[in-house]
Amino acid sequence: MKYLYGLLLSTGILTTAFSQTPFTQTVRGRILDKESKYPLSNVTVQLLEGNTSGTLTDSLGRYRLPNVPVGRRTIRISRIGYREALLNNIIVDAGRETILDVELEESITELNTITVKAQRTGDARNEMAVVSARQFTVDEADRYAGSRGEPARMASNFAGVQGADDSRNDIVIRGNSPSGVLWRVEGVTIPNPNHFAIAGTTGGPVSIISNKMLANSDFFTGAFPAEFGNGIAGVFDLRLRNGNNEKHQRMLQFGFLGTEGALEGPISRKTGSSYFVTYRYANLWLFNKAGIDIGTQAVPTYQDAAFRLNFPLKNNARIALWGFGGTSTIDLLISKQEVSDRNIFGQNDRDQYYTSRMGVVGATYEKPFSRQTFLKTTLAVSGNAQDANHDYLFFQYDANGLPVVENNRYKILSKASILDYRFSEIKTSLAASVNHKFSSRSILKAGLNTDVLFFNFLDSARVVTTFPTAPAQLGPWQYRWDSRQTALLVQPYVQWRVNLSDRLTLSAGLTSLYFSLNTNSFSPIEPRAGLAWDLGNRQKLSVAAGLHSQIQPTYVYFYGDDLRNPTKNRQLLNQAVGLTKSWHYVTSYDRLLGRNLRLKLEAYYQKLFNVPVEEQRSSFSILNTGSGFTRVFPDKLVNTGTGRNYGAELTLEKFFSDGYYFLVTGSLFDAKYRGSDGVLRNTDFNGRYAFNTVFAKEFTFRKTSLNVGAKFTAVGGRWYGPVDEARSQATQEIIYQSAGRNTLQFPDYRRFDLKVDYKINRNRLTHTIAVDFVNILGIQNILTLSYAPQPDGTFIKREYQLGFLPVFYYRVDF
Template sequence: MMKRIILPFLIIICLTFTAVAQQKLSIKGSVIDRGKREPISFANVGIYGTSQGAMTDSLGNFTIENVSPGIYRLQVSAVGYNTLLTPEYILSTKTLSITLELEESVTQLGEVSITASVFRRNPESPVGLRLIGLQEIEKSPGANRDISRIVQNYAGVGYSPVGYRNDLVVRGGGPSENRFFLDGVEIPNINHFSTQGASGGPVGIINADLIREVGFYTGAFPASRGNALSSVLDFKLRDGNMEKNSLKATLGASEFSLTSNGHLNSKSSYLLSVRQSYLQFLFKMLGLPFLPTYTDAQFKVKTRLSQRNEITFLGLTGIDNMKLNTSLTGEKAEYILSYLPTIKQETFTLGAVYKHYAGAHIQTVVASHSYLNNHNLKYRGNDESSEDNLTLKYGSLEQETKLRVENASNFGIAKVNLGANLDYSQYSNNTFQRAYTNQSVTYNYHTYLGMVRWGFFGTINYESPDERMTVSLGVRGDACNYSQLMNKLSEQLSPRLSLSYQLYGDIYLSGNVGRYYQLPAFTAMGFKDNNGNYLNKSLKYIMVDQYSAGLSYKHSENLQISAEGFYKRYNNIPFSVTDKIPLADKGTDYGVIGNEALSPTAQGRSYGLELMAKWIIVKKLNLSSALTIFKSEYREGESSPYIVSSWDNRYIFNLGGTYNFANNWSFGTKISSIGGAPFTPYDVNKSSLVTAWNAQGRPYYDYTRYNSERLDNFTRIDIRVDKTFYVKKYMLGFYIDLQNITNSKIKQADVLMSTGVIENPSAPVNEQRYKMKYIKQESGTVVPTLGITFEF
């Protein structure tokens, strides 16, 4: 296998000795006043970290010529305006055409500030915010351009070294506590084969070729981004090139993609992406018992209706189909095949974002519709010859129509953002499921839930005239008509306060305190018994109070070191009536969570310290290191003791970076280490019962010993090498990515498995038991990937 990966790469090395004349391109565009939408004359536009630049003409236009292809930031300054350092742009095969927006400054009257930093400050989120640029997205080792894996480099983000999933576990919170936005439009999930009611899956659904930048909030969430408890991922997409059209083909770790970028007319630009996976071949090669395939498509069309009005249309869709690899033999495959269902999912989101610029005021209207159709099917022994073997037939549909309006006003040293939202949600479910509690149970019900949700938000941001202090005061209210426990805005009022102060030189002290609410999953709210009664009407909005504070030091605009402490206190967590554990401790397996009887009684807390350093040298180095030491605990109620949660890894450490060499070579490496996760031993007595085993095809946990044991720590090393050729108007790129090059292994708890042999066949049916066996579980292998990119 390694030979088949390395041989093509050796050919690439030989090609580098061929003399090729690298093309030179141009960066052109215009600089405008953000509010007035008027051109700014005689502004300085420079390529950050270089001596190349230009000045805008009387119409605000500029051109920077003879620029080598690569990833760049632009620095823009003008008299009376705040200096702008842009996100990263890729200059590849075509002239780059962009529009740059400057904000008026109340402190700059007659002189221009030329200082800028890649580490931007945000008054509303002075702690817990990380900005992810194109350099990281394109070349992070071990991530294969998947955002869910890239954010694992950052402080506070846990992951499971077992299996091939993108579960997002942030600051000790569960995978159901995250929210995602695409240019302001909320999307339900960012992974294919998502776990309904949570956020994970094996591979991301968003094509990295469309992303400009990602804002990753692990705390101090903006008031306009509601329904999150642990993190918010805010994706900013690129705009299509108004100068030239281009086409890019990428052969990556799991899929083949085509991306087109350009303009439709003088006022409209577009982005379009289509991907088809071959993930099933990779998983089959790795000997995994499930074979997922997917197709996805995305688009963005942005139109300038007039000088002060613009509208953007967005679309994202995915079609997933996961089959079982029943040809596999061996005990480990036998176990997974015994319980894993086949999965079919279809999802899409369509949205429109309208903006009106009225000088100091900007109005935004966001309308969207999201759809998720999820089907799970399981037969005992995967034998579909008889309906008597059917153990699970699950089909559900989630649809959400959302409307959000907001007004952002700039009053100089103070900025005010006010808005409201109105949503209509529909959830339907047809379920047939065999289960076992203290006896055999069969759930067979249909549910339909139509629900109206409403809310408001507001934020006031203040920055002192000397720019040393920022203050942000915000509030949000949410409600819905699901029950009388949720229909009052005053009951879900979430104030938050952020402060940041420059203590001395480049040392800042920042902090945030806030309350946040999240609606329980539709799977939980719509759960019924066989008589058609909703069982979870007592559920409430889940609440968490968050406190965080930190010190940050910035040196020479390119190095930042920070230390942040956080404390999260949870209330109203849904608690499993059957398993006697919080629902927040579930969600890292395929299928569905939340479809069970629950009570809103569980509580939790998570607290820790995050240390992070980031060093960036323009066009040379992007290096980061993060260490998190934390605790995550839950309890049944006020009078119960705390016990560790499933996400209590105790520590997470990452050190990685990419160095760019001459001739468009780059090399990256990452060292990751994470503490062992707690786990619960099996209930051998219950699991061996024939009726219990046949209901779900897997062992049952002994929740009286919940999370009483712990796995070993795990450390791995990933490396990545990139080489890019630019020839005339074409780009050809290659990369090799080796995940877990150390071939590190993690030993899991031995799995309890039925042999299929009944020990006491003469006993009554409810007392018959299978003879059981244990299967050793060990994960970890080298995963090589060769990627090829062609653009013209």
């Protein structure tokens, strides 16, 4: 690390000493009407810093600002009859053109000058969103300390969101399970977009989606518009960016998390078509070589890729072909580890072999028929699969029933296969929507989202019976999953936004959800509505409410017990389970305290019902699932459980100006549920509070810049309960007492991150050296309890999170 500090310091001194004149780059793009996507001419695009310069868009909505000095810039976009857009913190590098495509929203009156109605950085792209919505930029995923260039970890900085897990990027929104988060790309729902994904989860250790492939996108935390169905917690609504259609650009990056390359450029300059492609291969072996703890001695391997081909057509239509995916493998070999080695990702009594794959390819067609009507259609095919094999280890035990240790390794007599499963899903998706603008006051959006799902679930396991002084015994193979079925998921919707007056806006919609797997998975009408009131003096008050529903993790429907044993004649236990439903109620107050300072307060209440719980009396609820690396094996489920979440959130944000920015978010909340035992309990994710503060300062020189950012996170600890010691020793894994579930809480989670980002601009070339010091103070946060027999006779072990993790990369853009 000392060499890295020396490199940064010496490079900065040399480049500053020999710099004479700053480099420049071109900023260009298109300006469109937000609702109809029709190109807007005669729009003023103005650079605000330094020598103020500007230009006008042409008949196709195109603009170009040449010779923009490198660095962070602010751009103002305005046109009579439209709300002004003010874009802060736009990064201009010498190594690549900055392409900004912006959508303007039409004003009710042509000379509307109410400041709070101006579009700004952070305002949601979705015109139907009233509350709990935020646009995030590609740059935010890079500049927030601890984000590692991922949208999920970046979103953990926002109010109401928890990401208190060093090893995974699961998103806990307002106390909800991470499985309630909906991931969409170009309008279609996609599988879990993470490496080492487990069925029924939406997170993982490393994201397949990189910020390099994204355009500005939206993130929702509650009461989202009617177009978003099959989600009860939050939504990532992602858009993929087009490649540069005028010049070829390249990017190479080397770092601890992977070696990456990206290419983009014009396919035909005449037609404006373009390509973009990227590829990454893991470098996690560097962590082992450098002696950095990643929670296991096993070296994960993964690779991923993405592409997008964009073809402009006649009459402003466009078609894009796109895709991304990845594969990942890890072998957790306890038989080859030393006793002192950590293994927070597996179990200490077996060797585990695991592989996951995910991919999606699609085509998106966009067509503005007029200045009032716009059509968007996406057809995609996606798939995901998980393969796992476990070999049980027969340890040699001494007279006291403890494992024998030789040369700091457990002595293993033999091993035998006890688990073999493959889960796979293939999905064909169609998303079609039409926007029609009746006038500047009234806009209608209607659409249909349809998924055809093909399931192939196969799982077999053997019960392991252990004895204090005798070798373990293996039972016969039992088939818990053996299903190949097809299902249809359909969600039509309509959403209408109308300006009731110059200061009052109503957004109302209806949606429906139909899942063909059973008759209980039909939600005929789900109303959504929001009202925004401009109070004047740069203030806005908003309220929203809506009914939301979601199907269960699909593997849960097909769980059985020894399905191939004809004498038992067992049926699928959960084939008839219905939808989980939730009412969202949100109130929001938004105020601009200054030109670059915004305050936002939100309060919410969420009522969950029809929640699957076990038919027999227990504390189980589906609301506690969806995080970690394990599946759930519930008994017969019924939709009789309930839950409720409520809380208040604060956001104080200073947009980038005067060389710095900050973001402070805090939330107080309470999340409870009832299982079939009728007891009101804390959910696993009821941390009760979450606090984040992010700050960054940029130091600029003639040809270089140094950005120093910091982040502090404090979150309430996860809940757990007393351990059932007898059952835990019998099964050799931690089993909690049902009656005492979630009556105990781990200590609060704390983390301080620091990021240093140094850029060197040369003629059409940009070097970036960055180090993200995750948990720089090395705070030991508890992850979970694990079963780990020790020489002193104890077997309950506290597993700690990763601790200090330096993430380094070097990138060159040219």
